[in-house]
Amino acid sequence: MKQRHPGTAHVPFWLRWLIPVLLVITWLAIAGVGGPTFGRLDEVSSNNQASFLPAGAEATEAQDWQAKFRDSDEIPAVIVVESESAFTPAQLGEAAALKDKLAELQAGSAVIGPIPSEDGSAVQFVVPISSSGEVKEIVQELRQEVQESAPDGMQTFVTGPAGLTADLVSAFAGIDGILLLVALAAVFIILLIVYRSLLLPIAVLFTSVFALCAAILLVFGMAKLGWIQLSGQSQGILSILVIGAATDYALLYVARFREALTHTTNRTSAVLTAWKASFEPILASGATVIIALLCLLFSDLNSNKALGPVAAAGILCSLFAALTLLPALMALLGRAAFWPFRPKLIPETEREPELVTGLEGQKGLWRATGSLVSRRPRAVWVASVLLLLAASAGILQLKANGVPQTDVILTASNAVDGQDALARHFDAGSGSPAVIVADEAKAQEVLDKTKATDGVGDAYLLAEGSVPITGAPGAPSAPDVREGKVLINATLNYAADSSDAENVVVKLREDLKKIDDGALVGGVTATALDTNTTAQRDLIVIIPVVLAVILLILILLLRSVLAPVLLVASVVLSYGAAMGVSALVFNNIFGFPGADATVPLFGFVFLVALGVDYNIFLMSRVREESLKHGTRPGILRGLGVTGGVITSAGVVLAATFAALGVIPIMFLVQLAFIVAFGVLLDTVLVRSLLVPALAYDLGGRIWWPSKLGRLDDDGRASGGARDAKGSLETDLEGAARS
The missing domain is CATH 1.20.1640.10 (Multidrug efflux transporter AcrB transmembrane domain)
Incomplete structure (x- = not known):
């Protein structure tokens, strides 16, 4: 048979x-x-600013109050028509006629303007747009109408919060198709090379x-x-x-x-x-x-x-x-x-070859790596740590305190150019005022203090329909009051997304609370300020929680305490090095003005969580081999058999995250570089050299306090492949004889 x-x-x-x-x-x-x-x-999906608001910040509370003063959720589009010289009376007449055409588009409530600049070479309109509608499409219609109807030879821009939102949505347009195609193509090519x-x-x-x-x-x-x-x-x-x-x-x-x-x-x-x-x-x-x-x-x-x-x-x-x-x-x-x-x-x-050193049956790169680790383990892990520490020093150059919204989009943007034109001819904060919520009884004092604050170009109470109370003949005289509160708009001298504007908001908050302890300062600038402040607070709160969770999972997986502690320390060090190198690249190669305040947190969560993946893949196999052959042979065996697959996995993950760079948004480009570089650093240096060398140097102690570590130290490793007390020289001699 x-x-x-x-x-x-x-x-x-x-x-x-x-x-x-x-x-x-x-x-x-x-x-x-x-x-x-x-x-x-x-x-x-939503890309408007409300989706990024800090849940408990003052700007959010102010926005909630704003909603009580209006019947719709409108955001302003600021239209700027600019001439190289002063407008002639005829050109001003053409610009005035543009108001009726803009109103016909029915984008929102009443159009404000035309407002001529002091130098006479620009006019602006404020067109409220409902944020619940298709902001991108409405802004495109506005741009087309303004370009066709403006006097000949004029430059036209649609900017403000609505214009910037529309351009941001356009920048994200490739996220459905281009990003996915690039990522899949990169992965397919890598897999073809790996698997043949x-x-x-x-x-x-x-x-x-x-x-x-x-x-x-x-x-x-x-x-x-x-x-x-x-x-x-x-x-x-x-x-x-x-x-x-x-x-x-x-x-x-x-x-x-x-x-x-x-x-x-x-x-x-x-x-x-x-x-x-x-x-x-x-x-x-x-x-x-x-x-x-x-x-x-x-x-x-x-x-x-x-x-x-x-x-x-x-x-x-x-x-x-x-x-x-x-x-x-x-x-x-x-x-x-x-x-x-x-x-x-x-x-x-x-x-199942009889293992003496753990290198038996291996060849090529991973045998050479294992040989290096076994011959000079302490020199390898100390050199790796020093290299990572040196790279981490660059983190001091990281400018992650937020960037102006006009710098977020990396491609040409009509809204960004419009902000520059606005700053040339008007108060730079036009169209994006600071919004102050004050008690009705203290409204005049708050208004007077706001006007007297350095950096504030103008301020006025708002009547019903968000119409400013200017004191001009025929203008409303009574402010709109809701639940005992009034609204004040303050136009700043600085661009709404600038650090100078944020400093004015900080000053307003300090001074106005001395008059009205319930006063709130919101608006675009305040939201950006609160977002950056909250992001920095999140670093302090979330990072320890993430580390504790990862440590607990590793302890359960490896049945050890020392190994998980060292693994977590290694990926934290790798994260520091990745951020340090990234800071130098952003500042000196890409020329970025800074980084979003959430970049360090996102970089940490992705790099530490994903970096631990490779250590999990490695050390789970090392533990499996250590149970059969002893810790030191198990380390070299585990390194050799997982080397190719983990390296391939690292290259794949780095390539997929690098694909984020095709979306022209600064945050995504920065995150793409940080994670791609960090994953490669983890794969090539931390997992291939630092962790194996440190584990090899410690021997069975790496599994403390589990039984595996005690058995290994006593020379009774599971599987009985060799005496764990045998010296490295004896191991190498045995390998040579075999």
Whole structure:
């Protein structure tokens, strides 16, 4: 009778074909619904400033009061018509006629203007636009109308909050298509190089794309129900995060599947073996990132709070896709997935080499790396730490205290040019005044103090309909009073998004509260100020929470205390180095004027959570090998067998985040560089040299206080491969003899 080869035992039909087919059909159905939903995200997405407001800030409270004074949620578009010389009477007449044409567009309430400049070479109009409408389309109509109707030879601009919002929406326009195509193309090329196969990269990409479809469906539902606020920023990060994370998890699973195929001819058995081996590290990795992202719920910024559950939903879908869809595809494809370089069955006598040093069976780059780590572990980890510390010094050059809104968009912008024109001819804060909420009884005192404040060009009480009380004949004389409060508009001498304007707001808040302790100062400038202040507070609150959560997960995974503490310390050091190098690049190469105040926090959450992923992949395998062969051989063995897959995963994740750079928004470009560079730094230096060398230097003590560490120190490592007390020289001699 013919002897059955190990691994060819009969597997039931339902396990070999029925379950994989049902899983694939289920995911096809999810993608069939989620894919078309991608084009509907605009229905539940908002890029206006309200979506970024700090939840408990003074500017938010002031905005709530403003809403009580008006019947609609309008934002102003400021139209500037500029001439190289003073307007002639005829040109002023043409400009005045423009008001009627603007009113016909019915963008909002009454059009204000034309307001001539003191130098006579510009006029401005203020056109209120309902923020609940299609701001981008309305602004485009305004620009077209103004350009066609303005006197010949004039430059025209539509700026102000509405103009800037429209240009911001346009900048995000590529987030649905271009960003995703660039990310997928980069991942596909990398996978082709890594696997030298056609089917496997397609299977991995299917896993990532289907995970994204599921995430979009989930996020759309949460936004539709009002549970979260979705913005273009979080939408772009979601796409990149899901593609990168799902591909990383897939790479880990495929590596274990390929390894299992060298031990059995039964593909179903190989699928289950790979699933069991990769389940714990993938689950721990996903849980780490999900919980770290959910820590953003502790933020007082609406934009951060929204991103937390949005990104966490994406990681959850990536996790499920990698643990269900990909194994199903591998069960159906088997060895054919690796064609034309299919894994070959290794004879049983060659499968588990007797380990003396841990380098047996390794070759090429990872043998050389392991050899370096084993020969000079202390020199390697000390040099790595010093290099990271030196790079971290650059963080002192990071200017993450916010940037003017006009610098956020990196491409040509009519609204940004309009702000410059506005500053040339009018009070720079025109169209974006500071809004003061004051007690009715103290309104005049507050108004007088506001007018007397340095940096305030003009200030006036508002009557019903937000009409200013100027004292001119025919103008209203009684302020609008709601619940005992009045509104005051203060036009600043500085651009609303400048640091000088923020200083004026700080001064107003200090002085006005001495007159009316309930006075509130809001508006565009106050919102930017409160956003930056809140973002800096979030760093202090959220970072310790994220570190504590990651530390706890690592302790549970590795059954150790010392190893998780050292791993967390390594990724924090790596984060500091990434931010230091990024600061130098932003200042000296890209020439950015600064960075958004949320950049350090987002960089931390993504880099630390994702950086720990690679240490989880490495150290979970090291622990597995240490149980068989002892700690030091286990470290070198774990480093060698995970080296290729983790490096590939790091390159994939760096490439996907780098794709964010195609969106011309400063925040996304900066985040793209920080995460891409940081992930590569983590992959190449921290995971390949620092962590293995430090662990090798400590030996069994790395597992303190677990039993594994005590056994190793006593020379009784699980598996009995060697005496753990044996010296490195003895190990190397044994390897040479073998």
